[in-house]
Amino acid sequence: MSVDMKLERSAPQFITHEPLLHMTNISKRYGDVVALDQVGAKVYPGEVLGIVGESGSGKSTLLRMMNVQELPDKGTYHLDIETEKPNLFDVDRYARLQLQSRHIGIVYQNPHQGLLMKHTSSGNVAERLLIAGERSFANLRAKASDALDASEFPLERMDAPPIELSGGMQQRVQLAKAIALEPALLLLDEPTTGLDVSVQALVLDTLKRLQQDRKITMVIVSHDLGVIRTMADRVMVMRRGQVVEQGLVDQVFQDPQHAYTQQLVHAKL
Numbered sequence: 235m236s237v238d239m240k241l242e243r244s245a246p247q248f249i250t251h252e253p254l255l256h257m258t259n260i261s262k263r264y265g266d267v268v269a270l271d272q273v274g275a276k277v278y279p280g281e282v283l284g285i286v287g288e289s290g291s292g293k294s295t296l297l298r299m300m301n302v303q304e305l306p307d308k309g310t311y312h313l314d315i316e317t318e319k320p321n322l323f324d325v326d327r328y329a330r331l332q333l334q335s336r337h338i339g340i341v342y343q344n345p346h347q348g349l350l351m352k353h354t355s356s357g358n359v360a361e362r363l364l365i366a367g368e369r370s371f372a373n374l375r376a377k378a379s380d381a382l383d384a385s386e387f388p389l390e391r392m393d394a395p396p397i398e399l400s401g402g403m404q405q406r407v408q409l410a411k412a413i414a415l416e417p418a419l420l421l422l423d424e425p426t427t428g429l430d431v432s433v434q435a436l437v438l439d440t441l442k443r444l445q446q447d448r449k450i451t452m453v454i455v456s457h458d459l460g461v462i463r464t465m466a467d468r469v470m471v472m473r474r475g476q477v478v479e480q481g482l483v484d485q486v487f488q489d490p491q492h493a494y495t496q497q498l499v500h501a502k503l
């Protein structure tokens with residue numbers, strides 16, 4: 235048995251469905267830099283997959299591919315959302331945009347990447363609904379308000395632009411925008427990095443509550459093992475563009491098999 239086979243622990247027993255997300259053999263180079271090297275990933279409906287690893291290990295690149303905002307050099311990507319399940323890296327640009335706007339939500343570490351900082355917060359959320367075809371002003375406002383409320387954003391500030399809000403509130407606006415259309419898949423790229431520890435805990439609480447209430451399938455990228463431990467059911471450990479270990483969170487963190495995971499876990503203790 236190869237080392238990789240040994241470290242790829244089996245899926246938990248309760249997983250009986252087809253994966254919602256299935257990627258195989260994803261490789262990506264930027265010039266001489268190998269960002270991803272034959273990475274595979276499966277995420278099951280309603281579960282939270284954590285991706286952890288040092289800076290430069292390929293976590294954000296993989297997440298951008300899950301959001302189909304960037305294409306790999308090689309690999310396949312299927313989402314189990316419609317009867318037809320094409321390789322999403324082969325579909326045309328229009329279909330990719332449709333997919334991003336209707337079925338995938340994303341929250342970036344940097345709110346400038348996800349929000350128009352000088353537009354109102356409610357307008358940022360409404361924009362996503364507009365793109366999806368909502369045209370009634372009353373509905374736009376009501377749905378934006380619902381999404382902000384679900385993200386535990388203080389509604390009395392909904393007309394304030396993100397630039398005037400705290401970092402924690404900006405992340406709540408990004409979250410509201412991401413969930414406004416009830417996406418099949420929510421992608422979170424270091425959503426609490428850079429926030430004060432107490433604000434970080436509150437935002438994680440909101441994410442946890444949303445996940446429990448709505449059973450949203452999530453992929454969360456973080457270099458922080460505490461965040462992954464709080465949020466995720468399963469974890470994938472990445473290093474230098476490869477997956478070195480994966481399995482249930484408590485299994486991997488209590489009994490890490492790969493030397494790199496052991497180093498990560500001990501550094502955290």
Ligand SMILES: Nc1ncnc2c1ncn2[C@@H]1O[C@H](COP(=O)(O)OP(=O)(O)OP(=O)(O)O)[C@@H](O)[C@H]1O
Pocket residue numbers: 264267268269287288289290291292293294295296457
């Ligand atoms: N657009 C790009 N152009 C050139 N190199 C890139 C690009 N995007 C990523 N890389 C390189 O690919 C590798 C993986 O980067 P990536 O951002 O995915 O890692 P990461 O694990 O998310 O790191 P971090 O936690 O620092 O964001 C790095 O060496 C990075 O410099």
